[in-house]
Amino acid sequence: MKAAVFKGVGTVTLDERAMPEISDEEVLVKVHAASICGTDLKIIRGGHFRVGPDETRVLGHELAGDIVAVGDHVAHWKVGQRVSVVPNIGCGHCDMCRRGLNNMCPNYDAFGINIDGGFQQYMVVNPAALYGGNLFEIPNSLDYEAAALVEPLSCCFNAWKDLSVTPEDRVLILGTGPIAALFLQLARSYGARQVIVVGRRESRLQEIAGQGATDTVNSAAVDVHDEVMRLTGGHGVDVALTCAPAPELQGLALGLLARYGRMNFFSGLTKGSKVELDTNKVHYWGLTLLGSTGSSIKDYARSMKLVESGQIDVKSVISHRFGMDEAVAGFDHALTGKGMKTLILPQEAKLR
Ligand SMILES: [Zn+2]
Ligand SMILES: [Zn+2]
Known part of the structure; x- marks a missing residue:
């Protein structure tokens, strides 16, 4: 499979990787849409304290796809379900997590930050994300692009609600x-x-x-x-x-x-x-x-409803789409600051 891999400040390369393997407690998602966020660009420009100097990372925390494999011990999830994720996974036992503020957890894990995210063709959803409620089934009326954009809306909603x-x-x-x-x-x-x-x-x-x-x-x-x-x-x-x-x-x-x-x-x-x-x-x-920063699972759930009910048209912010083979060009484009939201569609080879 193909993955756009961040390898330190200023460097993202398109790599061929082995298909990820899942444990009994994990789910494998085939990523269909992942949008580029200002945070991704900030990491490409200046790195992130959760990506060590010798580490590489697949960025991307605004994504949607469908489940293609489910671990033997995973309940509730099935192959074929269409899903999106809340990127910040709380530790589950700190004061912030106890209040339902997984986005404020000081010991968080996050897709596209310290675990591999959406700019690849297949992504593993780990047990903490499954147990933490970070995986969402996408309503039938939403396509993958809209579902990927529920995440940035949820960050706005988090600010907006108060x-x-x-x-x-x-x-x-x-x-x-x-x-x-x-x-x-x-x-x-x-x-x-x-x-x-x-x-x-x-x-x-x-x-x-x-x-x-x-x-x-x-x-x-x-x-x-x-x-x-x-x-x-x-x-x-x-x-x-x-x-x-x-x-x-x-x-x-x-x-x-x-x-x-x-x-x-x-x-x-x-x-x-x-x-x-x-x-x-x-x-x-x-x-x-x-x-405010990020969004809680509750913010995300409510934002999903705003999109599902048609009150917010998240797709109206999309300006550019790039296929997997053009992912690096997609980042270069987004880094210029031109256009609105840029999407990477990992299952498409080329779109331009
Ligand atoms: Zn974002
Ligand atoms: Zn916590």
Whole structure:
């Protein structure tokens, strides 16, 4: 079988590997779709502390496929079932896992991080993932591409759920990538009265405007603070999400929050970044500043329902598809930052 293997900073190669063998307690998944995430690109650019200097890794934590082999001791799962995974596998006994926060477990394992993930033709699902509830059967109405994209939506949903958005709220989304587009859809499906998207590229803003933003702001052309205040009649925004790794966006978003505003610092910054924030505003205006990373199994289950019911169209964020033989070109493409979501389809040899 073929696998796109990360071999240290800047290096991914397409390798021929033996078919993985499973134990009595494992399941083998034939991967049909795996999408490239900003996290994959971050690892290719700078490595990851869970991938040692002498290790290699198949990245990819947003994936879907079908079961082709089931260990003798595995209950509930059958060959032929269509499945997707929640990538972060909790240890099952720490305080975070006890609260159902497998994404916050300090001793986590994760597909595509410290165990081989989706950018290969066949992937082993280990016992911890099976027992932890990380494997999901895909509803009939979803294809593999949509199922793979439930994962990034679940990370957005994790951030979204604690912002308590209502139809009274004006929402500000800073960024125009796939994550920003998913937040836009969440804002619409939760009935936010106004959704303002800020970005630097006019083409992206136009695209996003077509997906239901009430307003767009080109940060290369106008002063974002002034323009958002103008668009909200001097009110500011009730909810803000930073969806790009630029430190200055965090202070900008806080500055635009109205009284009782809520925000989530969704995009991580470069390690060691420090941002100065007006905490007096947080105090006197009763603001809520949140952060989130990954998603719990519960977040994932709910996100699957949002996709299954048609409330969120995750496939609308796909811009490019590459076959397995073109996987390295797919990463190179994604690294340029062009387009929205790039998918690798491991069972297709070539798509272009
Ligand atoms: Zn991801
Ligand atoms: Zn744990």
